[in-house]
Amino acid sequence: MLTEAMLALAAAGGTAVVQAAGTEAWGSVSEGVARMFRRRSGDGAEDGAQRELERTALVLASDEAEGSSRQASLWGQRFAVLLSDADEQGRRQAETELRQLISLASGAAGQRQVLDIHDNRYDNSPVQYGNGNHQRFHYGSDR
Template identity: 70%
Template sequence: MLTESLLALAAAGGTAVVQAAGTQAWESVSERVPRMFRRRSGSGGEDEARLGLERTALVRASDDEEGSSREASLWQQHFVTLLDDSDDQVRQRVETELRQLISLVPGVADSRQVLNVHGNTYDKSPQQYGSHNHQQISYGSDT
């Protein structure tokens, strides 16, 4: 089972692949993604990734927002599977490569900030409220 931060990383990776299509970042992204899947057990991971990239480029070129959203979800799932199928050492390498991939696409890394908080103990139950780009978490009254 992957951590929330790895799931968020996979989601950002999926978004990065789709957002890169048709931009200057596409050449670098379309070279890196198949290399990431070369490690996958079984044959054909690299070829499948190339075919997926071609499909993504076609969908992006058609300006189909629903299709682009589906492509991002598909890539997210591919990255989740890649991270989940890996041992710890390979997972760390995949994480690093995925972060580098995301950094190639302007705006994706900035819009996918992830806060990792774990292992905390509170004397009151936290309450969380949020809407779109704002989140508020409170741990009891201020009095």
């Protein structure tokens, strides 16, 4: 059975996965998560983790209202199972790696990938619209 501190660490790991999605840290965080699950022998855990990471990224990109908290909870549960199934040495290693992933994601919190466009010329003025989370640009007519 996991201690409260371990459960809190697992929950923080779940939050870190969600925070990292869509940021520059996503590649490092998702690779680290897959590597953690790779150590589970013989049950396809790495493939399952990789598929779930891809699904998480898709859910979060869709900006579903409840998606972030649900994904954070699911990943927290996965990390809790990973920690509880490990032997003492494996648990210590997983704790260390999980803390590193949390640190990576925390550094990327609030940062999103940005597309910079410079020196473009258009016949019509662009129109920008969005809800603050997603923006679309329209150039020219709708024909």
